[in-house]
Amino acid sequence: MRGSELLNKMDLISPQYIHAADIQPRTKRTGLKKWCAIAACLCLVFILTVPVMAASMPAFYNMLYTVSPATAQFFKPVQLSCEDNGIRMEVSAAYIHDNIAEIYISVQDLEGTKFDETIDLFDSYQINTPFDCSAHCILSGYDPDTHTAEFLITIEQWDEQDITGDKLTFSLRKILSNKKTYKGIINDVTLSDIQLNSTTQKVYPRGVGGSEFIEEYEDNPGQDLLTVLKPSDSICSPVDEVTLTAIGYVDGYLHVQVCYKDILKTDNHGTIALTYKKTGETVSADGSVAFFDDAGENSYEDYIFTEIPAETLDEYDLYGEFITSSGPIEGNWSVTFPLENADN
Structure with a gap:
């Protein structure tokens, strides 16, 4: 379009549109004010509801505690x-x-x-x-x-x-x-007549006792499996939920194995020792290896004696201390x- 044609067309524009175009538009701030008000309300809701949620919703409190312990404790009433x-x-x-x-x-x-x-x-x-x-x-x-x-x-x-x-x-x-406590000689077991178990297995231990055995286990980081007796039929049950399952030798050491039933619910536990018949002297185990059964419920523990040859077993009685409960x-x-x- 040439300049003369543009001027001619401008004559056709209504004066009211020209006047309207000359007025400076006013910037509307209602949107910003609106969002500020919403944000303030959200903050208020957060401040008012978090203490209630922290008090009444353990899952929410635990989540908040994981993110920020200080914040979680601040809101905990x-x-x-x-x-x-x-x-x-x-x-x-x-x-x-x-x-x-x-x-x-x-x-x-x-x-x-x-x-x-x-x-x-x-x-x-x-x-x-x-x-x-x-x-x-x-x-x-x-x-x-x-x-x-x-x-x-x-x-x-x-x-x-x-x-x-x-x-x-x-x-x-x-x-x-x-809880019930048992302490005393296990009269149902005569070590001189016991049929020794020679069947072993490799297990992942849930616990190792005895400084010598702990040190040896920790010094061999690649040694994940330990050798223990394989459970056999019940030898005897000195108290409910506690069963002797094997007695034998592993690598020349005497092992006495006990099964504690359902320890995650009962915390059944104990220890095995020997008493020398002539003097009544107690011989404590030098170490132990504890491990779960396949279901992860019952716990077996091999109590290990390093200086009790098989030919001297008739000189000792088996002694036990056990603590059991009916559950939580x-x-x-x-x-x-x-x-x-x-x-x-």
């Missing part, structure tokens, strides 16, 4: 006691000094029929802190009148940093109690409290 399955757990006292926290946790049987003085937390407890630490738990006392057990939890912060101003969550899932009491107990002196 203080709860000094809780009840479940007829059992009450409560924070009795706390003493914080330097990088060590000592906390007393009481566990009370409200029905008086759940547990006794043999109570054990079965390593099912969990301690959540916003800092790196090590901890252990021991039974410090039991009151039969109130059916209350007291446990001392000792927590030590790493790098010797002082513990100040943080919260701690102690949770518990299982309790063992009503399950529940969901959790307390959260500030790490400050609640009671000295």
